[in-house]
Amino acid sequence: MDTLANVAHGFGVALMPINLLYCFIGVFIGTLVGVLPGIGPISAMSLLLPVTLSGTPESGIIMMAGIYYGSMYGGSTTSILVNIPGEAASVVTCIDGHQMAKQGRAGPALGIAAFGSFIAGTFALVALMLVAPKLASIAIAFGPAEYFSLMVLGLVVLTFLTQGSMAKALLMACIGVVLGLVGLDSITAQPRLTFGRMELIDGIGLVPVVMGLFGVAEVLLNTEQVIRRDIINTKITHLLPNRADWQASAGPLTRGTMLGFLLGILPGGGAVISSFASYALEKRLSKTPERFGNGAIEGVAGPEAANNAAAGGAFIPLMTLGIPPNVVMALLLGAFVIHGLQPGPLLITQNPGLFWGIVASMYIGNVMLLVLNLPMIGMWVQLLKLPYNVLFPLIILFTILGVYCSSNNVFDVYVMIAFGVVGYFMRKLGYEPAPLVLAFVLGPMLENNLRKSLILSHGDLWTFVQRPISAACLALALALLIAPLLPALRKKRELVALDEEA
Amino acid sequence: MSQCRRTIMLAAIGVLLSVAAGAQEYPTKPITLIVPWPAGGSTDISMRAIADSASKVLGQPIVIDNKAGGSGTVGPATMAAAAKPDGYTIAQIPITVFRLPLMQEVSWDPAKDFTYIIHLTGYTFGVTTSAESQFKTWKDVVDFAKQNPGKVTYATPGAGTSLHIGMEQIAAMAGIKLTQVPFKGGAETNAAVLGQHTMLQADSTGWRPLVDAGKLRLLMVWTAARSPNYPDVPTLKELGYPMVYDSPFGVAGPKGMDPKIVAKLHDAFKKAIEDPAVVATLAKYDMVPNYRNTEDYKKLVVEITESERKIIERLGLAKKTN
Amino acid sequence: MRSGGNAKPRLNNSELWGGLIGLALGGFVIWSGLKLKLGTINDPGSGYVLFYTGILMCVFATAIIVAAIAEGGPTLASRWENARWTKPALIIACLIAFSLALEPLGFLLSSIPLMLLLLRLIDPVRWSLAIPIAVLVPLGMWWVLKRLLLIQLPSGAFGIG
Numbered sequence: 001m002d003t004l005a006n007v008a009h010g011f012g013v014a015l016m017p018i019n020l021l022y023c024f025i026g027v028f029i030g031t032l033v034g035v036l037p038g039i040g041p042i043s044a045m046s047l048l049l050p051v052t053l054s055g056t057p058e059s060g061i062i063m064m065a066g067i068y069y070g071s072m073y074g075g076s077t078t079s080i081l082v083n084i085p086g087e088a089a090s091v092v093t094c095i096d097g098h099q100m101a102k103q104g105r106a107g108p109a110l111g112i113a114a115f116g117s118f119i120a121g122t123f124a125l126v127a128l129m130l131v132a133p134k135l136a137s138i139a140i141a142f143g144p145a146e147y148f149s150l151m152v153l154g155l156v157v158l159t160f161l162t163q164g165s166m167a168k169a170l171l172m173a174c175i176g177v178v179l180g181l182v183g184l185d186s187i188t189a190q191p192r193l194t195f196g197r198m199e200l201i202d203g204i205g206l207v208p209v210v211m212g213l214f215g216v217a218e219v220l221l222n223t224e225q226v227i228r229r230d231i232i233n234t235k236i237t238h239l240l241p242n243r244a245d246w247q248a249s250a251g252p253l254t255r256g257t258m259l260g261f262l263l264g265i266l267p268g269g270g271a272v273i274s275s276f277a278s279y280a281l282e283k284r285l286s287k288t289p290e291r292f293g294n295g296a297i298e299g300v301a302g303p304e305a306a307n308n309a310a311a312g313g314a315f316i317p318l319m320t321l322g323i324p325p326n327v328v329m330a331l332l333l334g335a336f337v338i339h340g341l342q343p344g345p346l347l348i349t350q351n352p353g354l355f356w357g358i359v360a361s362m363y364i365g366n367v368m369l370l371v372l373n374l375p376m377i378g379m380w381v382q383l384l385k386l387p388y389n390v391l392f393p394l395i396i397l398f399t400i401l402g403v404y405c406s407s408n409n410v411f412d413v414y415v416m417i418a419f420g421v422v423g424y425f426m427r428k429l430g431y432e433p434a435p436l437v438l439a440f441v442l443g444p445m446l447e448n449n450l451r452k453s454l455i456l457s458h459g460d461l462w463t464f465v466q467r468p469i470s471a472a473c474l475a476l477a478l479a480l481l482i483a484p485l486l487p488a489l490r491k492k493r494e495l496v497a498l499d500e501e502a
Numbered sequence: 503m504s505q506c507r508r509t510i511m512l513a514a515i516g517v518l519l520s521v522a523a524g525a526q527e528y529p530t531k532p533i534t535l536i537v538p539w540p541a542g543g544s545t546d547i548s549m550r551a552i553a554d555s556a557s558k559v560l561g562q563p564i565v566i567d568n569k570a571g572g573s574g575t576v577g578p579a580t581m582a583a584a585a586k587p588d589g590y591t592i593a594q595i596p597i598t599v600f601r602l603p604l605m606q607e608v609s610w611d612p613a614k615d616f617t618y619i620i621h622l623t624g625y626t627f628g629v630t631t632s633a634e635s636q637f638k639t640w641k642d643v644v645d646f647a648k649q650n651p652g653k654v655t656y657a658t659p660g661a662g663t664s665l666h667i668g669m670e671q672i673a674a675m676a677g678i679k680l681t682q683v684p685f686k687g688g689a690e691t692n693a694a695v696l697g698q699h700t701m702l703q704a705d706s707t708g709w710r711p712l713v714d715a716g717k718l719r720l721l722m723v724w725t726a727a728r729s730p731n732y733p734d735v736p737t738l739k740e741l742g743y744p745m746v747y748d749s750p751f752g753v754a755g756p757k758g759m760d761p762k763i764v765a766k767l768h769d770a771f772k773k774a775i776e777d778p779a780v781v782a783t784l785a786k787y788d789m790v791p792n793y794r795n796t797e798d799y800k801k802l803v804v805e806i807t808e809s810e811r812k813i814i815e816r817l818g819l820a821k822k823t824n
Numbered sequence: 825m826r827s828g829g830n831a832k833p834r835l836n837n838s839e840l841w842g843g844l845i846g847l848a849l850g851g852f853v854i855w856s857g858l859k860l861k862l863g864t865i866n867d868p869g870s871g872y873v874l875f876y877t878g879i880l881m882c883v884f885a886t887a888i889i890v891a892a893i894a895e896g897g898p899t900l901a902s903r904w905e906n907a908r909w910t911k912p913a914l915i916i917a918c919l920i921a922f923s924l925a926l927e928p929l930g931f932l933l934s935s936i937p938l939m940l941l942l943l944r945l946i947d948p949v950r951w952s953l954a955i956p957i958a959v960l961v962p963l964g965m966w967w968v969l970k971r972l973l974l975i976q977l978p979s980g981a982f983g984i985g
Contacts, residue, residue: 143699144683167891171846171884177877178853184576185860185870187661187684190606192870193856202569202576216919220912223946224904321696322711323689330689334547337786344711389947393939394961396919400935401965401977408567410927410978417919424912428903429842447873452683456655456699459866 003129010356014364019059019357026063027365030070031372035078036402041071045331057339058354062361064335068328069121069362072311073369076113076304080106081380082395084215084402088206088272088441089307091434092279094214096292096299103295106384107239110377112249112297113304114370115241120257120305121366124312127261128319129359132348136320138265144452145463149473150266151446154273156477158435160280169435172426176439177446179204186448199411207406208416209440213433215399216420219392221427239377245297252282252302260306264313270325271310272441276434278306312362318343319355528589528763529562535753536567536593538577544625544706544787545574545751549594551783552622555774560766573598573660578754579608582615587756589763592619597664597749600807604814605662606821612807617759620771621799624748625706626788627665627724628735629656632698633717640721640741643702647678655681656702657691662819664749665704668724670817675743692718706749707787724748729788750792750806752799768796839897843888850881911946918942930980935962 013019033044045067052060079090080097093113100109142150155173162169182193183203194200241249256278263274282302283292292299317323322344324330336343341351348355384391403416423433457463464470535553539545546568553564569577574596585591600612610616631637637646647654658665661684673680683700685691692712695703703709703718712718713732720735724747728737738745753771755764774780775791784791794802814820856871857878863869918941925934939958943949949957966977 140693140697143694143697165888165891167884167887168842171881171888174877174881174884175849178874178881181874186686187870190860190870192860192874199580201579220915223911223915224907224909317693321692321717323693323696325689334550337547337783340786342711342714342786345715345717346711387949389949390943390953390957392946393942393957396915396942397935397939397961397965400922401969404931404977405969410923413926414923417916417923420919421916424916429838431842448686450873451868452685454866454868455681455683457866458652459864461865 006352006356007129007360009353010358010360011363013058013353013357014062014360018055019062019361020364022055022059022063023066023361023365024368026066027070027369027372030067030072031074031369031376033067034071034074036398036405041068041328042331044071045328045335052335052339057336057341058357060339061332061335061354061358062365064332065358065362066365068332069308069311069365070369072121072308073114073117073373075307076117076300077110077380078398080109080113080300081384082215082391083218084395084399085210085437088210088437089275089303089310091210091214091437092276092303093300095279095434096294096296098218099293099295100297100300101384105295105297106381107377108241108245108297109300110380111240111374112245112301114373114377116249116253116256116301116305117308118366118370119253120260120309121312122363123257124261124264124309125359125362125366128312128315129356132316132320135265135316138262139317139321139323139325141469142266143467144449144456145467146469146473147266147449148446148453149464149470149477150273151442151449153473153477153480154277154442155439155446156480157273157277157280158438159481160283162432162435164430164432168431172431172433172436173439176436177443179209179436180440180443181447186444187451197411199409203444204415204440205403205407205409205412206437206441208403208412209419210437211399211403212416212419212421213423213426213437215395216416217423217427217433219395220420220424222388223392239381240374241297248297249301251285252278252298253305255281256302256305257309260309261313263306264310264325265316266325270314271307272438274306274310275303276438278302319347320345322347528766529560531590532563532565533557533560533589534567534591535564536569536577536581536591538574538594538596539568539570544708544789545594545596548623548780548784548787548789551780552771552774555777555780556767556770559770559773573602573662575599575602575608575610578616579610582610582756585756587617587758587760589755589759589767592753592755592767594751595754596751597806597810598662600803601667601810601814602662604807604811604821605819612803615757616754617757617764618752618754618799618803619764619796620768621750621752621792621794621802622771622775623784623789623792624750625664626729627668627704627706627747627749628709629669629721630695630703630705630709630713630718631701631721632695633719635698635701635719637701637721638719640736643721644676644678647673647676647680651679652681654678654702655683655700656704657683657685657694657700658704659691659706660684660686664747665706667813667817667819668745668747669704670819671745671813672738672743674817707789710788725788731788748792750802752794764796837892837897838900838903839892840889841900843885843892846885846888847882850878850885853878853881914945915942918945926980927978928980931977932962932966933980 014023029044029048030041033041045064048063048067052063075087075090076093076097078084079093080101083094083098085091085094097109097113100106158173159166159169178193180203182200184190184201185192191201259278259281260271260274263270263277279292279299279302282298283289286292286296286298314325314329317325318329318333322333322342324333333343341347341354399416400413403412404410406412426433453463464474535549537546537549546566550566553566557564569580575598578593578595578599581591581593595616595618599610602608603610603612629640637643643654656669658669660666661682666682666684669680669682683694685694689708691703691705692709694700696712696717702721709718709720710731713720720732722736722738722741723729723732724738724745726737726739726746726748728735738747753767755767772793775793781791853874857875858871860871860874861869862872862875918938922934922938936958939962940954943954943958969977
């Protein structure tokens with residue numbers, strides 16, 4: 001009952017007019033930057049950090065948090081409409097979301113993404129209130145060995161993302177790992193595969209790779225088709241998900257939320273892994289897995305729910321231990337500190353008004369986001385009615401701007417163009433970009449944690465089996481790999497062969 | 503729109519005037535301050551506070567650009583390679599800018615490629631262990647390490663950082679062997695020591711809330727005097743290691759900056775670290791302003807480089823000349 | 825449908841070429857890994873993971889090559905059948921020209937011509953529409969970024985933008 005009193009207190013704080021205003025500004029800016037690919041919450045938050053200094057700590061942090069989860073809502077928009085994932089977590093949304101848009105079902109795709117985000121976000125908050133302190137231990141139970149095994153599991157799950165040949169997907173994954181390792185070695189500070197270029201010391205940026213492989217390559221592929229001048233079917237049947245859509249999405253939403261929340265607690269990579277783990281899970285469970293990749297709404301609902309629930313879960317290590325699990329949370333930590341607060345084990349007891357106020361404001365912010373986003377779906381869908389010969393130069397301009405803004409570096413624009421060309425040839429030869437991107441994100445973590453665990457265990461490989469969490473991840477990975485591999489390989493090759501004959 | 507047109511006109515006039523009168527009109531546009539650490543860390547937040555205060559003196563905003571990587575060297579190195587010495591791009595200079603060139607091939611020369619502006623402050627470093635750990639004092643660690651060489655693991659925010667070098671130096675003096683596990687920053691080392699994945703953590707004050715909450719135990723600090731926040735925790739000197747590690751830092755621009763611009767920036771940053779609001783933010787990280795003017799900073803750079811060279815050579819980490 | 829009986833190694837086979845490129849890349853990665861030092865098992869070096877990833881790449885690439893030889897595959901030309909390959913080539917050329925112009929000319933002076941080229945060369949949009957889009961969209965984005973978000977786009981030698 002203590003919790004109830006706290007929640008009431010929190011809503012008291014959050015419903016103060018000034019805090020409502022800050023909350024609205026936050027989610028509004030968040031939606032804006034979320035829609036613009038490349039300009040992520042990080043740049044918006046670091047720009048606005050000084051602005052928040054003038055208000056009370058509550059209002060400042062409410063606004064910063066609003067930008068964060070607001071951008072999570074917007075992130076799926078460009079993935080669905082024009083196949084440009086703004087961040088790694090939206091890569092999976094591209095696979096089926098953009099196919100849906102091509103079939104004239106952009107409305108339901110955007111709708112289920114918005115509702116899914118809302119449901120998952122709300123659930124994550126309830127869980128955050130009820131179990132936050134208890135779950136803090138999960139965040140620190142994961143050491144290098146556990147992370148390594150989790151990454152192995154993640155890479156195995158990758159193989160479910162592909163529709164074509166398994167060998168090609170695995171080759172792409174390896175290339176992704178290698179690309180991810182470019183730059184200074186995080187352990188010895190030795191430059192790797194940088195070819196003497198200063199810009200590569202910091203590694204290849206995720207945003208240019210993703211925008212090149214998805215956004216630019218998609219444009220190149222589309223423009224070579226003379227018949228499909230209107231790439232997107234202009235017959236738009238309805239704007240919101242219908243009953244059948246909801247029935248198909250209910251299960252994926254629930255499972256995605258649970259998966260996302262639990263993985264979100266883990267510092268580093270939780271949101272990304274959860275979104276594609278959810279996709280893989282739904283594909284496995286589906287009676288008609290062949291629909292995935294061709295516009296299955298489950299493939300949008302599950303990952304979107306997972307990545308928003310992960311955003312909620314990410315608050316747990318920050319609020320309870322003062323450990324920010326990602327860069328955005330680190331900025332939020334900065335906001336706390338500038339306002340004279342120290343997030344850590346004592347935060348909730350020392351500043352109950354602040355903690356519960358922020359959580360309550362996130363409920364309100366989620367409602368605001370839904371109200372803000374649903375009418376916009378109509379607007380976005382109208383955008384697709386633009387003839388493609390007008391739309392594609394705009395897409396190219398936006399990718400260039402997005403890439404430049406993500407790093408303020410012209411070199412990244414070159415990288416994006418290069419990956420656009422490579423991505424075009426990859427797609428022509430039947431190689432898919434999704435495994436490459438996800439391995440690109442997971443690869444460096446895999447490598448770093450492998451080396452750290454070997455240093456810690458003094459070279460003893462048994463450490464991965466002796467530690468229970470690690471062993472469980474590896475066992476699951478092995479089971480996933482062995483069980484479906486043999487029949488799947490055969491079936492998939494036939495599918496590819498059929499495609500080629502046609 | 504009129505505001506926009508006015509800005510354009512002002513800018514045009516500014517260009518004309520600056521052509522005519524050199525640095526008289528500086529600054530006429532926002533200044534970029536490169537912070538070579540991730541956003542939200544102790545350096546980032548203290549530099550933001552300092553920049554905010556300095557921008558009021560300069561009358562132009564200072565935009566923070568977080569270019570993290572390479573133990574804090576990627577940002578300054580990029581600046582040295584690419585930025586114009588017009589005073590609109592400056593960078594925070596961590597000690598690794600002087601140290602890394604001694605350990606490996608790098609693209610910059612700390613003696614030639616920068617215009618040093620002002621020295622600002624330094625960090626408070628400390629060594630912690632989990633509250634559930636067997637180690638109650640530093641002596642316990644040394645005793646255990648003597649019986650189990652190499653078994654004691656410690657988490658640092660990166661190879662070649664002051665924490666890594668400092669711990670190796672301590673180990674050499676105590677005659678023990680420790681194993682470094684390099685992480686990427688304070689958040690990761692906190693989690694590592696809290697989950698007892700490593701036995702110790704050597705890092706700057708990011709551990710503070712966890713120490714206050716009793717989840718971590720602070721074994722020693724590396725400052726000259728005891729920290730007012732932790733009067734019971736001994737310093738390195740008290741433990742018998744005659745060293746102080748505070749990894750001092752300042753700001754610099756690319757080589758060849760106009761001395762008038764340097765003077766303007768120096769004055770603005772000097773006012774900033776005297777600003778009580780800035781001092782209060784720094785105090786949250788146990789940082790104390792450590793002002794040195796342009797000339798003294800240049801001398802300090804030479805001194806640091808020399809002392810670092812000796813330490814690196816003694817530890818056998820120096821770059822191989824082939 | 826092709827079946828096992830009449831499969832013959834065909835050199836003009838896009839699968840084969842894809843696999844060979846993969847094999848070459850794998851070899852390069854192995855070589856880079858070796859050059860960066862493998863280290864030891866209790867302190868793996870910088871090249872450790874690269875080396876083993878390179879080996880895996882070679883394994884997968886070989887699998888692709890074997891499949892290509894055993895089962896055949898579509899020819900390179902067939903991949904571009906019914907496709908206007910000149911159009912993507914034109915876009916790529918425009919993008920390369922743009923990337924060369926971006927730094928010397930600045931964002932505005934390079935993106936407006938880029939937009940104009942893209943709008944007119946591929947599926948020509950009429951001039952009365954192409955010019956306003958090509959001018960107003962980059963200008964608008966530039967204004968939003970510079971004024972509202974304080975992001976400085978490359979301004980080039982002429983200082984425009």
